[in-house]
Amino acid sequence: MINYSFPLYRPPAEADNVILQATYGCSHNQCTFCSMYKTKKYQIREISDLFKDIDTLAALYPDANKVFLGDGDALSLPTEYMITVLQYLKRSFPRLSRVSVYATAQNVLEKSEEELRLLQANLLNLIYFGIETGNDGLLKKINKGVSAKQIIESLNKASAAKIKISATVILGIGGEEYTAEHIKDTAAIINASTINYLSTLQLGLENDVKERFLKCFEHFQMLNDYQILDEQKRFLELLHPVNKVIFRSNHASNALHLAGTLPKDTMRLLDEVKFALAIGERAFIPERFRGF
Ligand code: SF4
Incomplete structure (x- = not known):
């Protein structure tokens, strides 16, 4: 039996894979x-406890080939610790082909290029990375702890080590006031970075963070679904990724689900957004089925 520490989060794409908590919480925990991790104090787990969990999981799922290492930014772990865990995973799951983690720009920048290459060679080959916005003013307001320049640097550093990147952007995070800057500067980050997957979420604020979030803006006005889709449209129009990017907007928060490959499907995706804007709420996923 695994002693998971709840709440436990993992990316939707990891739903069918083995989940193992190497840390509890998030080392930044200030956005x-x-x-997500407000109730947890960041902690690196004892490696012997991790090995016990791996033994249990390997007995339950001997054919598993993908493992997600939680919690909020497991790339914060010391490289030596990570390599030991990755090698133990490889021995325990003979068919292992991919280990993934949530990672911050800070985590990537703290590692050397050689460390990242070593992690990749030991099957840490996908990171989930929250860009949120590319606008420096908004990055400060949401307390992301990094600048747009550092985000670009970290994405390209991970990518140079052949680690795949699944990045997320939050539509609506600048409210009405900063929507133009948010979209322009976020598209600029994507266009200057090499990423493999890109998702857009839609801002939603849980009650326990609402007051703190709003306090950092003078007059924050949440965008409605029409305004969000207008952001989605402008974002897609400005995207010129340097390589092929799998694009998804299918998070539980999204009013409209989209899927395609950029740049090949850009025009089709734009047509879908324009059509939804034209017919309005009939095209939107009802709010009762949505969450952040
Ligand atoms: S958004 Fe990511 S980095 Fe920021 S507090 Fe949440 S888990 Fe940590």
């Missing part, structure tokens, strides 16, 4: 919109 104003995020309530």
Whole structure:
């Protein structure tokens, strides 16, 4: 039996894979919109406890080939610790082909290029990375702890080590006041970075973070679904990724689900957004089925 520490989060794409908590919480834990780890103190788990969990999981799922290492930014772990865990995973799951983690720009920048290459060679080959916004003013307001320049640097550093990147952007995070800057500067980050997957979420604020988030803005006005889709449209129009990017907007928060490959499907995706804007709420996923 695994002693998971709850709440436990993992990316939707990891739903069918083995989940193992190497840390509890998030080492940053200060983004104003995020309530995920507010109840947890960041902690690196004893490696012997991790090995026990791996033994249990390997007995339950001997054919598993993908493992997600939680919690909020497991790339914060010391490289030596990570390599030991990755090698133990490889021995325990003979068919292992991919280990993934949530990672911050800070985590990537703290590692050397050689460390990242070593992690990749030991099957840490996918990171989930929250860009949120590319606008420096908004990055400060949401307390992301990094600048747009550092985000670009970290994405390209991970990518140079052949680690795949699944990045997320939050539509609506600048409210009405900063929507133009948010979209322009976020598209600029994507266009200057090499990423493999890109998702857009839609801002939602849990009650326990709402006050803190709003306090950092003078007059924050949440965008409605029409305004969010207008952001989605402008974002897609400005995207010119340097390589092929799998694009998804299918998070539980999204009013409209989209899926395609950029740049090949850009025009089709734009047509879908324009059609939804034209017919309005009939095209939107009802709010009762949505969450952040
Ligand atoms: S780095 Fe990620 S998990 Fe940590 S507080 Fe920010 S959004 Fe939340």
